[in-house]
Amino acid sequence: MTQTSSDRAAAVAALPAFARTELCARFDVRHPIFAFSHSVPTIAAVSRCGGLGVYGATRRTPDEIRAELSELRKQAGDVPIGVNLVLPPGMPEDNDPESIERELPERHKAFVAALYEKYKVPPPKRRGMRTRFLRSNEIAAQQMQAVLDSDVQVVACGIGMPTDFVEQCKRRGKRIIALCGSPKHARRAIDSGADALVAQGHDSAAHTGPIGTFSLVPQVVEVAGDIPVLAAGGVMTGRHVAAGLALGAQGVWTGSIWLATEEYGLHPLQLKKLVAAGSDDTVITRSESGKTFRQVRSAWSDEWSAPDAPRPLAMPYQDMLVGDLLGAIDDHEVEPLMHYAVGQGVAWIRERRSVAEVFEQLVQESRVTLAALSRITP
Ligand SMILES: Cc1cc2nc3c(=O)[nH]c(=O)nc-3n(C[C@H](O)[C@H](O)[C@H](O)COP(=O)(O)O)c2cc1C
Incomplete structure (x- = not known):
């Protein structure tokens, strides 16, 4: 008899x-x-395996967030689930993309036009993920309301953590996790009421800071007192999980490891690039969003780091500058420019497997590693 994916997840959740x-x-x-x-x-699937899955909703409209969180609840059952928003301070008030587009510098627009031409990128079929709405206080308020109205038990704040939102989440019994890239961020997150901290090191995918995971985690643990810390940035095997625990974390926070899962359904060309990449094939660029962002190296990052390239604009101007082009690159499969956010742990991405297989391996390897460590203690 074949085992269904939910049987497999239930078996993983039942592992000691x-x-x-x-x-x-x-x-x-x-x-x-x-x-x-x-x-x-x-x-x-992660939550069904006995971990905690956190859905990244920052680029979803408030209506999409409502629908997707209710679908997530349906698929997960009654186990804990979470949602993540990125709420940077200093964004424009209104969701008015044209007001930002009008201010884009001519030199930057010409650079983007030249990329369309050089790589023969056909015109976008639709607005891109970064341009379909403007990252603004207006949208953020509606996204936060959609999260408050949902039944998710955990809310994770990427960049930014508005105190009022945190208080409202807590009144509704939701627990707050804050992503931190430095001890200073960690102190701020504790003052704002975080229930757990993610110490997210430089190795990690997407928006990342300059401090490496190995240096960051114990510093955040020291600042955190009795608030639990999760180690993040490069966690791809049970050995990384055990190392995170040794650094004083009480668990791990992962991103890149799930990109190659069957459930994630990454485009085959993107998967091919990740499988081919080693840790030194990722780069940090501000060309994606305006903030430092780790991704697999491609013609996109090379073009933006060329000596004659303009300096990327600040968020949300860079979003508006490149959002439609990024969408067109993916929609039309313009291979040289295609790229994906991934951490230095990309070296461990080798094949597509189910979430339950990946999760089970993490659990088993963690147990074996911790047992091996206990044996070397005299
Ligand atoms: C494709 C991708 C997109 C990400 N987007 C976000 C995001 O929107 N908000 C956020 O807080 N973190 C985001 N992250 C970072 C993860 O939350 C996590 O901190 C990171 O992936 C951990 O490092 P690792 O990739 O080495 O496991 C993203 C990660 C990946 C792989």
Whole structure:
């Protein structure tokens, strides 16, 4: 008889715990493995495996967030699930993309036009993921309301953590996780009421800071006191999970490892690039969003780092400058320019597997590694 994916997830959730940390008790999870993803099926599967899946909703409209969180609940059942928003301060008030487009410098627009021409990118079929709405206080307020109205138990704040939102989440019984790239961020997040901190090191995918995971995690642990910390940035195997625990974290926060799962459904050309890449094939560029962003190296990052390229604009101007082009590159499969956010742990991305297989391997390897470590203690 073939095992269904939900049987497999249930079997993983029933595996003996490899580490029973306070984090597990506070977030009601069996295994202290948290996952960030933009894919509802991926997140649902992680939570069904006994971890905690957190859905990345920052680029979704308020209506999409409502529909997707209710679909996530349906797929996950009654286990804990989370949602992530990125709420940077200093964004424009209104959702008025044209007002930003009018201010884009001619030199930057000419550079983008030249990329269309050089790589023969056909015109966009629709507005891109970064241009379909403007990152603005107006949209952020509606996204936060959609999250408040949902039944997710956990809210993770990427960049920015408005105190009023945190208080409202807490009144509704939601737990707050804050992503931190420095001890200073961690102190701020604690003052704003975080229930757990993610110490997200330089190795990690997407928006990332300058401090490496190995240096960052113990510093955040020191600042955190009895607030649990999750280690993030390069966690791809059970050895990384054990190392995170050794650094004082009570669990791990992962992103890149889920990109190659069947549930995530990454485009085959993107998957090919990730499988071919080693840790030194990722770069940090501001050309994606205006903030430092780790992705696999491609003609896109090379063009923006050329000596005659303009300096990327600040968020949300860069979003508006490149959003439609980025959408067109993916929609028309313009291979040299295609790229994806991924961390230095890309070296471990080798093949497509199910979330349950990846999760089970993490749990088993973590147990084996921790047992091996206990044996070397005299
Ligand atoms: C494709 C992708 C997109 C991401 N987007 C976000 C995001 O919207 N918000 C956020 O807080 N973190 C985002 N992250 C970062 C993850 O939350 C996580 O911190 C990071 O992936 C951990 O490092 P790792 O990739 O080495 O596991 C993203 C990660 C990936 C792989």
